[in-house]
Amino acid sequence: MTAPAPSTIRRWRKYLADERAEAAVYRDLAGRRSGEEREILLALADAEARHEAHWIALLGDDAGKPLRGDIRTRALGWLARRFGSVFVLALAQRAEARSPYEADVDATPAMAADERIHEEVVRGLATRGRNRLSGTFRAAVFGANDGLVSNLALVLGIGATGVSTPIILATGLAGLLAGALSMGAGEFVSIRSQRELLAASNPNPETRSALPHLDVDANELSLVYRARGMSEDDATAHAAEVMRDLTVDHSRPDDIDGHEEIGSALGAAVSSFLFFASGAVIPVLPYLFGVDGLAAVIASSVLVGLALLATGAVTGLLSGGPPLNRALRQLAIGFGAAGATYLLGLLFGVAAV
Known part of the structure; x- marks a missing residue:
């Protein structure tokens, strides 16, 4: 050999x-x-x-x-x-x-x-x-990304009008607080509303007590399963099975999927608030440390760019996609929004003069 x-x-x-x-x-x-x-x-x-x-x-x-x-x-x-x-x-x-x-x-x-x-x-x-972290993680990623992009756009847009550095800093901090509170409240209401809508779609557990009294020949239980998407034949067969064995809890048909876990309303709200604030503080860091003018704009943009790359890469990793592609996409979207706001600020600044 x-x-x-x-x-x-x-x-x-x-x-x-x-x-x-x-x-x-x-x-x-x-x-x-x-x-x-x-x-x-x-x-x-x-x-x-x-x-x-x-x-x-x-x-x-x-x-x-x-x-x-x-x-x-x-x-x-x-x-x-x-x-x-x-x-x-x-x-x-x-x-x-x-x-x-x-x-x-x-x-x-x-x-x-x-x-x-x-x-x-x-x-x-x-x-x-x-699935276990879907609700909280979604709120965290969206919160951080929104904080980064919205406050960078706000700071650059206001700065482009030619106002003083203290005004830019005050605007950035106000945007941080207002945005974080808005995101937290919005997430709380959104998750609670989703849970309430899903709860309204769940079968009423008290309905099972009526099963022994149904007319076996008419068996209107089949209508319940047809209303949930079963074909007429499958619904009839499943209803007959339920009527034969009332000792088993058939309040939900076996082939009807349960609702996905959407996360805790309070957890999503707190996560969204904290991550929005952590993202929104990055664009104002140069101004907090006394940097102004073009140097502050460049420093703020670089810091936000690095953070956008990081959040995009983490999202890519968790979703099983290519981290670099997701990071670059996040960067392009964020800088595109901030760049458009900066140009509008320049335009309004010139118009004001």
Whole structure:
């Protein structure tokens, strides 16, 4: 048998190191979970161990001293050991999607298929985490982004009219407070209203007491299920099943989905208030430290630009999308809005003169 080329051995050893690192990530995540999620993560670690055994068998004596995994996998391991959060799962989802096994003749078709399935498994676990923090996280991201963009636009627009630095600073601080209060109140009302609307759509639990008294032949219970979207035949069959077994709670049909978790109204309001304020304070920082004129405009824009890149990247990571693309999109939208306001400020400033 022909000995593998040095480049092939290096590639196999890299795959071996990555499999070991990925298995360690899943074990670290499992250590911070319990129940079903823990079992799933440990099963993923076992699958990576099978892949590891494949490369060890190919390498034989060339396996040598264990190498370190690539920088992204090692970073995942570091995050998993310290945080074990949905961010790590979102990153792991992207890592699984980048598997090179489908294009590598030395990897078995089963290994390539495993990696595809692992991506979906991790996506499912990450989705659980996203759903758990959806309401509060949405309010936090929107709040921070709105604070950054709206207050930068306000500060630049007012500054472009030629007013003094104290007026710009006072305007920025007023915009911070007014916007944060408005965002917090708006989120509270929005979430509470959504919950009240959803509650109005839930079945009345007292309705079940009427089931034993329904006319079996007419069985108007089928109309309930038809009103919720079932076909006539399915609704009739399901209603008949309910009437045969009144000991089971069928107040909601099995194939009707429940409402998604939309988050706590108070949690969303507080999160929105705090993150709007934290975003809105960034554009006024240069003015707070005595910078004025063009230097303040540049400093404010740079600080906000960095913050927009950060919020865009975090959103991209959590959504499973490319962080860089989301960060640049966030930056373009924010600067576009602020730039338009700055030009309007220049126009009004010239008109006032």
